[in-house]
Amino acid sequence: MDYDEAIAWLKDLTNSKGRALTPRLLLGNGFSIAFDPARFSYSALRSQAEGQGMPSPTAQHLFQKLDTQDFEIVIKTLEDAALGLDALDATKYTSETTTLDQEAAKLKDALAHILAALHPERPYEIDDKAYLRVRTFLDQFDGIYTANFFLAAFAALADPTSRAYYDRKRAEGKKRNAALICLARRRCDVIYAMLRDKAHYRTPEAAAAA
Numbered sequence: 001m002d003y004d005e006a007i008a009w010l011k012d013l014t015n016s017k018g019r020a021l022t023p024r025l026l027l028g029n030g031f032s033i034a035f036d037p038a039r040f041s042y043s044a045l046r047s048q049a050e051g052q053g054m055p056s057p058t059a060q061h062l063f064q065k066l067d068t069q070d071f072e073i074v075i076k077t078l079e080d081a082a083l084g085l086d087a088l089d090a091t092k093y094t095s096e097t098t099t100l101d102q103e104a105a106k107l108k109d110a111l112a113h114i115l116a117a118l119h120p121e122r123p124y125e126i127d128d129k130a131y132l133r134v135r136t137f138l139d140q141f142d143g144i145y146t147a148n149f150f151l152a153a154f155a156a157l158a159d160p161t162s163r164a165y166y167d168r169k170r171a172e173g174k175k176r177n178a179a180l181i182c183l184a185r186r187r188c189d190v191i192y193a194m195l196r197d198k199a200h201y202r203t204p205e206a207a208a209a210a
Contacts, residue, residue: 024143042069054110071111078104112181
């Protein structure tokens with residue numbers, strides 16, 4: 001089944017009452033890569049990071065050993081190695097575990113900063129042809145969700161609490177993309193807490209009143 005056949009199949013689906021189901025789309029990082037591979041592919045991201053001296057020698061060595069350009073694979077390998085040493089002997093390998101966790105955190109920061117630097121600052125930086133191509137694709141879906149780090153952060157600005165947090169970071173002197181990174185991390189913390197507590201999202205006001 002190719003893409004066009006899959007879309008046609010989705011549009012023919014009905015629910016238990018015989019009503020047509022509305023197709024929805026979940027966007028991930030692959031959407032950014034498809035939009036502009038020269039900018040957002042993992043090889044391009046790594047090249048940008050290396051140009052700024054961001055990946056540490058340890059991370060660089062892992063990229064080579066794993067034969068990958070994928071930041072997430074290297075980050076997961078570092079985190080899994082730390083977890084394994086901790087399970088083996090937490091006391092004996094405290095220093096090594098800490099180093100591995102720090103390496104993973106530094107690589108996450110490097111990826112976030114590179115993405116921020118490469119992200120278009122303003123809508124008019126996207127040419128009309130690219131805009132129409134994306135618009136035509138997205139118009140096929142009635143609901144669009146995103147797991148993309150920065151798209152999620154931009155969407156969060158519609159929430160008053162998130163907007164206030166973003167504005168506070170800007171007032172502290174952080175640049176636009178740095179403030180977005182802070183906001184995206186904060187949203188990740190909120191999502192983690194929701195999953196951990198098996199709870200729905202509640203605004204701070206609602207949570208305080210409960």
